Amino acid sequence: MKKIFTTSALLAAFSLQAQFTVTIQAPADFKDQDAILYTLNGSKDIIFSKEQSKNNTWTFKYPKNYMGMMKVYFPGSNNTFNFISENKNVNVKLETQGNKVKDIVYLDEANSVMSKLQEGSQKKELILPALSQIKEYYKDNTDFGKALKIEISRLSGNADGIDQTQHPFVYYYNTNYAKYLSNDAAKKVSQDDVINFIDKSNDMLETSSLLRPVLVSYLNNGGNTNVTGSVDKLLDRLKVETPRGQTVLSELIDVFDAYDMQEFKDKYLNLAKNLKCTITDRLATTLKSNANVDMGAVFPNNKFQTATNTTAKSLHDIKADKKIVIFWSSTCSHCETELPQLLAKYNDLKSKNVQVVGLSLDVDKDSYSKKISAFPWVNDSELRGWNSSYVETYNVHATPTYFILDANNKIINKPEHVGDVLEYFKLK
Template sequence: MKKIFVLSSMLCAFSLQAQFSINIQTEPGFNEKEAILYTLNGSKDIIVTKEKNKNNVWTFKYPKNYSGMMKVYFPTTNNSVSFISENKNVSIKLETKADKIQNVIYQDEANEVMSSIQEGSQKKELILPALAQIKEYYKDNTEFGKALITEIGKLSGTANGVDQAKHPFVYYYNTNYNKFLSNDPAKKVTKEEIVNFIDKSSDMLESSSLLRPILVSYLNVGGNTNVAASVDTLIDKLNVETPRGQTVLSELIDIFDVYDMSEFKTKYLKLAKDLKCTINDRLASTIKSNADTDLGAVFPAYKFNSAINTTAKSIADVKADKKVIVFWSSSCSHCENELPQLLAKYNDLKTKNVQVIGLSLDTDKSAYTTKIAAFPWVNDSELKGWNSSFAELYNIHATPTYFILDANNKIISKPNHVGDVLEYLKVK
């Protein structure tokens, strides 16, 4: 299961004069006290500030100009709502049930327009082909036939009839999504077009959520047989000493990590580490997270949330000659295949004084509880999925992910699969 998010010092440092505000309203039965506002930098969510519940309303004041994707996360109930800003006030009403968001009602114009366009795009992709097939069975002069022709005509229209002057971010996002990420074979773009776009684009590129998928597309254009040459061309064009170049470099390092392209990750991580210029926050966080979880590093400290099968309060408190740390999820198909293999050798591991510690990226308590009933090792979860603190702390991009530690919590191996774990510990 692939998953392809630095706490800012701005948490409470806003001026009283806001550039715009974000107003989130929920129903009275929604049991959440606090909410966290995020902006976006490439594919990384950046914490901006926190606000308390005031009569089921959260109001965030944003002090600067910002156009792009934003998110509000409710940590206790593990809900989130995504939206856009065009440097104007945002207003959202959430319909909830049993502390879960059931429906999002966008009440400001920009988000209404964006939501409508995305809904239309989904219908065009999923429903239009079905309607075209159904139409073959109805005559054009029947009531239903006429309705089909009307709906097909609507869905076949252009997805981006947006006034750029009125809604610059909506226009930017949909224009470039349709150009660079469309599944339409008639809309193929060249590597040169992608490089020029990334080089010349406005700052909305970083806040749009488009950067990573466009980079993945760039790496795959024409069945790319020389990834290093493509990356070098892009990096040279952008200049790795610029903020844009460093953000792209950071994204590429993460992409190589996600897709187990270790040779390329090593090469471009070294390029990042060797830079003599000022490093932006995004690249600095990538360098640090990789250094903290590299071979020979002491595994970063983590206090358990509600661990079972142990009285230890943290990973460091677990006493063993070696520790196997596994990041997993009950919805992960690869975990479903690999963890039973670990379970089958658990007694052999115990005789070698090896302890297994499972950290789950689940959100569903019932699914998590059912799964860990079969796992006799140490189990813990924040039940916050990819919003779990340890996902960022340990630079986790996919599940399962394994680390093997020695008795002093030093990382001595980073196996790719359970077979590698068992082979390293000589219990295979």
């Protein structure tokens, strides 16, 4: 019995050590009550929990080890900010104005160190090339030449001075960013180097936010004519049935979707669908988002928030022979060009009993309201930008994105541009 008690005590002690707290403080005039904490898996934000303010302070207790990027989102005001965890307490103070976050003060050591390194890295990539060019016009023995030389030397330094044992994630992120993603990294790193990095890296790869940009750089390195060869080489090494292999496969499917590389998206989406192993949550999310918008699938219903030009409570409540669903934004330049073309044919569409439903990925209420005043069709928005539920539910990667539904809300067409919409209804 004593042995069992001792083991239990050790497990309890380990559990307490593994837990850390994220504390966020805001000024008294910051009106949000709710805050949502996210972790990261590849490029996907994963909701951990939602907390309410107590005296304008939010406290999240994280129950296990986590090293990587985190995010807090305030849905009431659509404020978001990022920070890191090194499995130690995080303490952040927000400076706000008009219910908007204007500055973030990191009070814990890890985030303070990371913030300073990020600021230095930005200066290095933006300022160093310019200073190097200017230096050619000044002699080293002049006062300005000496000052230039000192500043160039300072900015040329890297994160090697970070103690890896004290700040493992800060060291991991900055070292690998410099090696694989800095301005001149592409000239020095081969595809084999990237494959080795992805294959041998620890779990911080998934939580670091580096995976997606490293994969894009890897594909660019292989060239447009060898995409399949590059992807197959990578997946063969990783073994696509493994958790990392599935995460990489999921990221690649999303990359191909975002860059409109339909042939490659279809190829690797089919590979994912045909896997016989246990599917990870990360890949399952990608499969579900894509299945939701397959041709012939019933378009998932959406409960309206504050819809205009309708008394319907949800998308499925709208009765029409056909529906055109558009995901758009008032800040989208392509939307600015395309939606007026749809507006010009709106009466013709109505005569065919076709209803248009615009679901906006806007953030600013005033901008959204001003824009929809010109649109007589159904409009709605969560006013959460790319944090909107639309993004994952309907696999939206860009605006505008169009779907045409039949009377039973089945997807019958996925036009790429407004011209395709008008051509489908013979209005072009």
